[in-house]
Amino acid sequence: MNEINLKFQVNKNKGQESRVDIIVANPPKDNLLYKFIAGYNGTWDTIRDFAPETSIAWEPKEEGKYTIMVQAKEIESPKPFNYLAKVEYLVGDYKESLIKGAYIDKDRLTVGEKVNLIVDVTNLQVVYRYLIKENNQWAMVKNYSSENTLSITANRPGEYELLIECKSIDSTNNCDDFKVVKFQVQEPKKTEITGIRSLNPLLIANEEMIFEIDSSVEDNRLILYKFLKIDEEGRIKCLQDYSSKKILSYLENKPGKYKLLCYAKDMYSSNEFDDRAILVYEVKPYKNIKIENFTSDLSSPQIVNRDITFKAVVSGGHRLRYRFLIEGNESIDSGYICEDYYEWKAKKSGLYRVDLLVKDISSDREYEDTCSMDFIIEEGSSMPIVIKDVVCDKHTNMLVGETINMRIIADGGLELKYRYIVNKGNAEVERIEYGDIEWVNFTPEASGNYEIEIQVKDKYSLREYDCHYFVRIKAMNFMPAKIEHILLPPKEKYILGDILKVDVITQNTKETLLRYVTKIEGHLVEETEFIKEQQIVVAPKCSGRYTVEVFAKNIKSTNEYDDKKVVKLDIHDAYPITNTKIKAMDVKHLVNNVAEFSADCEGGKSVAYEFYLYEQEEWTLVQNYSRKNYYNFMPFKSGNYKLLVLTKSQHRNIGYEDYDILEFEVE
Structure with a gap:
C-alpha cells in the first residue's frame, strides 16, 4: 500500500x-x-x-x-x-509506556528450537497477555498473568509475530500498552541416509548381527531411526521403533535372504520419515566349512598292527560330522561321526588311500569339503617312534642373541637318533645330522621367523625319519611393548571435580614408552608424545564421555605403536538426586489459614522442584519446575490433602529424578 x-x-x-x-x-x-x-x-x-x-x-x-x-x-x-x-x-498528558522493551533470545531459529521472550516494564504491578500471529491470524498463547517471560517451541517454518499486551493490575482497560516482536522459523537441513553397513564379516544364524547407519545431518539435530526386517515371503517385522540408536543388533535364527529397511527422520519432523534406505543381506546357517589340515600322528610308511591316528583340523560349520574312508588291501568306512580323529590299525601291508569327508549335520549334501592322503603300510615288528613332547626353557618369542634350549621326549624303537634342521623362510640356515643327543641349543643371530624341524628315527630304520616335530621361533631386536592393565580409581560414578589418576601396567616397563590421547565425546582435547610416565591425571572440566587411549611401544621400535588399549569414563555433573522430603512448617493445618511447606533433597545440581496438590480426589499442578523449594496455599475446605513434589537437576531433560508425597489433614 x-x-x-x-x-x-x-x-x-x-x-x-x-x-x-x-x-x-x-x-x-x-x-x-x-x-x-x-x-x-x-x-x-x-x-x-x-x-x-x-x-x-x-x-x-x-x-x-x-x-x-x-x-x-x-x-x-x-x-x-x-x-x-x-x-x-x-x-492530553499521556503517561510513559508500561513496556520498556520486549526481547527474544534469537530471531532466526530452526523447527524444533525454542524461542524465549522476556518483557521489561516500568511498573512491576502489571499483568501480561501474549498472542502469536501465524498465517495472518492472531491466536492466544497465554491470557493475562503476572509472568513476564514466555517460552514457545517452533513447530512449523514461517514468519511469526508475538504480541505482548500489558496493563496495570487495577486497570479497567483491555490493554494499557503493547509491543510486537518478530522472528523467523526455518526448515532444518534435510536428513539423509548415506549408507547402511554390516559390521560382521559374515552373517551367521543364531549369532549377533550388527548394522550401522551412516547419515548426513546437522550436529545439533537429533535424528531418530526405525528398522524393519523383510523376509523372503514378504513378512515384515519391526526390529526397532523410532529411536536415536543408529546401530542395530539382533539375532536371526533362520537362514535365508532378507531386506533391512531403515527410516530416518528429525525428532521434530511431522513426516512419517525424512529419508529411507534398504540393505539386502543373506544369513547363512554357518561359516563355510574348510579343511585346514589333515594329518596322521605317524608318518608314512608304517608297519602292520601299528595304531595310527588320523586327525582333521576344520574351520566353519556349526555341528560338524567327519567321515574317514580307507581303501587298499582292506576297506574301512567310519561313517559320519562326531570325533575329528580316527584310529586305524592296519592288518595288511600295502598302499592305502585315506579320504576325509566333512559336512554339517544340517546339510543334505554328501559332503561340503574333502581331502585325501596316501599311506604305506609295511611288514615289521618294531614299536612305533613317537615324539611325545618338546620342552623349551623359554618362550619362543625371543630376542636376537638369546639362547633357547629344546629337550626332546620321544618313545618307541630300539635306539633313537636325532637330527635338527633350522630354516628361515624357504632357506636352510643350519643342520645337525643324526646323533644320540636329545637336546639342542639355538641362538638366533638376526631377527626373523625361524622353523626348527626335529627328526627322530630308529637306528635301524631305512626311512629318512620315523617321526618329526616343528618348533617355530620368532627372533626380534627388541620385545614389543605390551599393556597388561589400565587401572582406574575404584568408584561407581565419576563427577566433575574428581581428580582421576589412570595407572598403566606394562611388561618390560624400563624399555616402554607411553603416549596418551584424551577425548571428550569423540573430540580430541589433549595428547602427549611418547613418554616414560606410567600415569596420567584427568581433571574433568565438563560432563560427558571421556576416552583415554593409551599407546605403548618399545624405545627401539620403529612402529607407530606396539600395543594399544582404550578406557572410557562417563563424567556426570552431579550425583543422582535422592532422599527427597517434604516438610510441613506447621503441625496443624486449619481452614482459611495459610499452609506452608518446603522440600529438600540430597545430590543433584541446580535442583528444580515441581508441586502437585491432591484436593477433593483430584491432582492439580500448582507450581511448575523452578528453583523454589517451598509452596504455600490456603485451604478453604477441611479434609484429606496430599502434596507431591518432583525433583530433578535443571540440566537433565527428564520428567523427574526423585519424588516425595506428604499426606495431611485440614481441620
Whole structure:
C-alpha cells in the first residue's frame, strides 16, 4: 500500500473541548475518497466514512494514546481501499509506556528450537497477555498473568509475530500498552541416509548381527531411526521403533535372504520419515566349512598292527560330522561321526588311500569339503617312534642373541637318533645330522621367523625319519611393548571435580614408552608424545564421555605403536538426586489459614522442584519446575490433602529424578 502523509492541527475554543483537525497533506491521487478511523484501547471508531474531503475535525473524548488510520480508495475501485496511513497520536498528558522493551533470545531459529521472550516494564504491578500471529491470524498463547517471560517451541517454518499486551493490575482497560516482536522459523537441513553397513564379516544364524547407519545431518539435530526386517515371503517385522540408536543388533535364527529397511527422520519432523534406505543381506546357517589340515600322528610308511591316528583340523560349520574312508588291501568306512580323529590299525601291508569327508549335520549334501592322503603300510615288528613332547626353557618369542634350549621326549624303537634342521623362510640356515643327543641349543643371530624341524628315527630304520616335530621361533631386536592393565580409581560414578589418576601396567616397563590421547565425546582435547610416565591425571572440566587411549611401544621400535588399549569414563555433573522430603512448617493445618511447606533433597545440581496438590480426589499442578523449594496455599475446605513434589537437576531433560508425597489433614 502507498503511504499517505497526515498533518494534525489543534484548535481550542474558549469554553469548548479541544478539537483536532486531521489533514491529508499530500493526496497520492486526485478524486479519491477518504475514510478516517480512530483506535483507542483496542477499540476502533469510525470518525467519518468514505468522502472526498481531505480533512476532518475530530474531538477526542478522553486523554490517552490513539491510533489514527486513514484509508483512501479510488471511486470505482472494487478493493476495500487502495492507500493507507496509520499514525499514533497522543491526547492530553499521556503517561510513559508500561513496556520498556520486549526481547527474544534469537530471531532466526530452526523447527524444533525454542524461542524465549522476556518483557521489561516500568511498573512491576502489571499483568501480561501474549498472542502469536501465524498465517495472518492472531491466536492466544497465554491470557493475562503476572509472568513476564514466555517460552514457545517452533513447530512449523514461517514468519511469526508475538504480541505482548500489558496493563496495570487495577486497570479497567483491555490493554494499557503493547509491543510486537518478530522472528523467523526455518526448515532444518534435510536428513539423509548415506549408507547402511554390516559390521560382521559374515552373517551367521543364531549369532549377533550388527548394522550401522551412516547419515548426513546437522550436529545439533537429533535424528531418530526405525528398522524393519523383510523376509523372503514378504513378512515384515519391526526390529526397532523410532529411536536415536543408529546401530542395530539382533539375532536371526533362520537362514535365508532378507531386506533391512531403515527410516530416518528429525525428532521434530511431522513426516512419517525424512529419508529411507534398504540393505539386502543373506544369513547363512554357518561359516563355510574348510579343511585346514589333515594329518596322521605317524608318518608314512608304517608297519602292520601299528595304531595310527588320523586327525582333521576344520574351520566353519556349526555341528560338524567327519567321515574317514580307507581303501587298499582292506576297506574301512567310519561313517559320519562326531570325533575329528580316527584310529586305524592296519592288518595288511600295502598302499592305502585315506579320504576325509566333512559336512554339517544340517546339510543334505554328501559332503561340503574333502581331502585325501596316501599311506604305506609295511611288514615289521618294531614299536612305533613317537615324539611325545618338546620342552623349551623359554618362550619362543625371543630376542636376537638369546639362547633357547629344546629337550626332546620321544618313545618307541630300539635306539633313537636325532637330527635338527633350522630354516628361515624357504632357506636352510643350519643342520645337525643324526646323533644320540636329545637336546639342542639355538641362538638366533638376526631377527626373523625361524622353523626348527626335529627328526627322530630308529637306528635301524631305512626311512629318512620315523617321526618329526616343528618348533617355530620368532627372533626380534627388541620385545614389543605390551599393556597388561589400565587401572582406574575404584568408584561407581565419576563427577566433575574428581581428580582421576589412570595407572598403566606394562611388561618390560624400563624399555616402554607411553603416549596418551584424551577425548571428550569423540573430540580430541589433549595428547602427549611418547613418554616414560606410567600415569596420567584427568581433571574433568565438563560432563560427558571421556576416552583415554593409551599407546605403548618399545624405545627401539620403529612402529607407530606396539600395543594399544582404550578406557572410557562417563563424567556426570552431579550425583543422582535422592532422599527427597517434604516438610510441613506447621503441625496443624486449619481452614482459611495459610499452609506452608518446603522440600529438600540430597545430590543433584541446580535442583528444580515441581508441586502437585491432591484436593477433593483430584491432582492439580500448582507450581511448575523452578528453583523454589517451598509452596504455600490456603485451604478453604477441611479434609484429606496430599502434596507431591518432583525433583530433578535443571540440566537433565527428564520428567523427574526423585519424588516425595506428604499426606495431611485440614481441620
